[in-house]
Amino acid sequence: MDAPDPTLRPLPDAEVVVDLDAVRHNVRRLRELVWGPPTDAGSGSSTGVGQVMVVVKADGYGHGMVPVARAARQAGAEWIGAATPAEALALREAGDTGRLLCWLAAPGHDFAPLVAADVDVTAYSTTQLEEVVRGARAAGRPARLQLKLDTGLSRGGAARDDWLPLITAARHAQDDGDVVVTGVWSHLACADEPGHPANAAQVAAFTEGLALVADAGLEPEVRHLANSAGALWLEDARHDLVRLGIAAYGLSPEPGVATSDELGLVPAMTVRGRLVMVKQLAEGDGVSYGHTWTAPAPTRVGLVPMGYGDGVPRHASSRAELLVTGVRRPVLGRVCMDQLVVEAPDAEAGDEVLLLGPGSSGEPTAADWARWSDTIGYEVVTRMGGRQVRSWVGER
Template sequence: MTSELPDLSSQWPARAWVDLSAVADNAATLSSLAPDAGLFAVIKADAYGHGILPVARTLADAGADILGIAQLVEAVGLRAALGPGPRIAAWLYGPGAPLEEALTADVEIGIGAHWMLDEVLAAASRTGIPARVHLKIDTGMARGGFSPSEVPGLPERLGPAIADGAITIASTFSHLASGDIPDSGTTERQTALLLDLARELRDARIDTGPLHIAASSGVLLHPSSHLDMIRPGIALYGVSPDENVAPAARYGLRPAMTLSAPLVRVREVDAGTPVGYGHTYVTDAPTTLGLVPVGYADGVPRIGSNILQVSHRGRRVPMRGRVSMDQVVIDLGPGSDARVGETVVLFGDPARGESSAWDWARDTGTIAYEILTSVGARVPRSHVDGPPAADDGSAGAAGGSGTARPADQAGPISAGGPAPAATRSPGPTETGHPVPAADGRPVQTADVPAAPTAGAGDTGALLTVDAPTAADTRALAGRLAGVLEAGDLVVLTGPLGAGKTTFVQGLGAAMSVAGTIASPTFVIARSHRSTVGGPDLVHVDAYRLGGLDELDALDLDSSLEEAVTVVEWGGGTVESLAESRLEVTLHRPVGEVHVVDGPADLSELPTEEPRTVEVRAVGPRWAGVDLSALVAAS
């Protein structure tokens, strides 16, 4: 007998897939809209339901200046799990909150009332640790923050505390009331008021630090509100605050969360069949009903009964009858050959034909924020890098290639990888649930793709290098950069979590190119200019390309002849780009499946695995080139 319940998350039927590459790409996209502003990335409410620790690590790696959390205790917990490094700020707490613990944990603290200032100063005095504070001013919401009438009196209190070294103002901020209304004028008035009040403080010799007021809606719709920092929240997760006025796709934002579950019952029914509690729906013709094991305890709003749509085999189908606590019924249509075990996507990416969190919000009279943060705590979060495997292989499925695309480079969380599109069988997910094949039916096993086969002109040079950690992978790439020249083609292949994007990051660092190197999943290709007069780096995701003509049509800033071109998922597709190439295959152990089911579990993942990298030289460019240093230095 045990006093604790066993962890059954790996066996739970529903799962929220969180694409960390989407989070990183969205952060880069939002930063590009305000190139002169810092990034205060908001990860409150367990990163809007996405899992705070993996998201925090992703955003820190993506260059966020500050990670912002509403609740102080959540921030303290994050620091304990995350360790030293990224700046963390929190602004919501009550009297008697553990401010001393927060200061000891290097958490920056928001103050928007005199009692808050009193307690922060007392905590700083008791610990001897100066407090970095974020000064909140209410410019028109009547919520938290010092009111405009209180601001003139603040220098009298802040000045001595700053002079004594008890506090430093890390930033001064406010919150927009109507940022999602483009022409209300409210945003402009609030921004002007914040600037005026900050000027008063500065005139009184109070250093306000950077100013920020733009949350997601301000970033997308009000450039004049960007100021010194932007503070996006929901847009980091690929969801617009209001799809009607700021469609996410217009800005290149990609939803990070996909909520899915398997069919557990399929039945043919006659016309006139009542469905669910209260018989609120009765079939009007013969049809096929499917049972999905998720309900309002998992975040499916009960008000969505007979309203919401889900996706099966890339086609949207309606919910029928009342949403129950643990299950919903969907109408698969007459004559459906759906089978038990096939995946149903509750919401995900509309680019794949799926309902979105925004669709659910619109149809139930709420906001997408509530849909995302209402996904139940019992639903495991699996963090991957790249779109999750789709529920079928039709057009509109993840990757849009006719086969389900696995994730890539999110650390040691899953196994398997892409073989060439025409032959690859989908592999198992982290949960052990089968990934549907192209016909939507479950596949129980998967083949691990072999290293790319060298074509004509193979020099026979094949090296194998051990790279058990991400640092080893980057270091190997850095050594390889020393022999690369403009016009070289590098084709990257590898299973899930093997480190392809990490490898490219190592190349970019050694080549001294500009810009953040992240997964090119959504943008397909990125061009990184050299900062030292060397070749540029072109980073391509071939999986999304329909052919080489699409690569030529990408309008890259750098021509392929003047750059080193690195192509992920390029095996069998891009070899004709150049007569010579390096084929780099990254291997990780097959069967070593690590499930990431919530923030606490990520810190327990192994830091080393017996990963290897094979480098094969193909073509006359590499004849006589000595690559042995790659092994000798490993």
């Protein structure tokens, strides 16, 4: 019996499709942009000495943490980044064995499972370092430890007055055999504005922190400051390793500086569905809650079974457009929890609707939705989910 043709399967009412070939392309393209072209055809290595980390926090920015991590490894990513310990351990349980960093743990966290799983953990303070040491002793092996310094984002990481105590304590813990300091890092606040003075200030502050690390006799494997925007536009921030977040998914960190197309990136997410029904409205009929949109003339509309419960931004009500029968049509009235109304003059019930994608067929992109919603593309793709079926193409 022949296997069923996957292209003939029924189209779900609401679906998120992630193109893993696009993820692999983006990782390779970004490596080339940051570190230079491959040294030879077919090689994943580049002329530069730098490494890349692909960040898969928040379930891979809504794209699926495990499939994206696997695709990133296949494209040559030396490191994977996961914000929380639970994310890191889930990756290990799924079979990831490469270098893996996590950085967001509340006080009292048990670091022993992370140490046992060979995950690089992050300390923001001497108190957290003590917890890492306890975890290492419980696991019976040294912890792979990275130190995070706050250089001006004023979020996670050791405050400047605490840098030297943390670095000194880490050196003592390494001398005692409880940790191996594998990295020192920080995070940029304004890298998506390449000319912002905070960038130069943070690069200078990080250089000061690295000098303290060197003075303490520590020789970490990697020093990293640059996120996607820093990797692309701030050469002085690159150091040994760059952390690729949103750009690995094909979205520009700031379309006003360079679009995805200009960077040679391919958005990996497509959100599509089917019209549940179509109907004819009369002039003067109000649509959706509050009747914020009223038909100025007889109008044919379609009902899409997705709403803010599935990640469609309510802020885009009466501003967004969808691709219906090959033409962009406006969303009419307020986006509801699980449905929205779109102009559909030529459509029938069951027809496909594209909410967002790479834009290659004329459909809206995440950047479009960000503009309509007064937000950023990161939020648009990360929140997509809910009751939508998620599938992946390009799996190996």
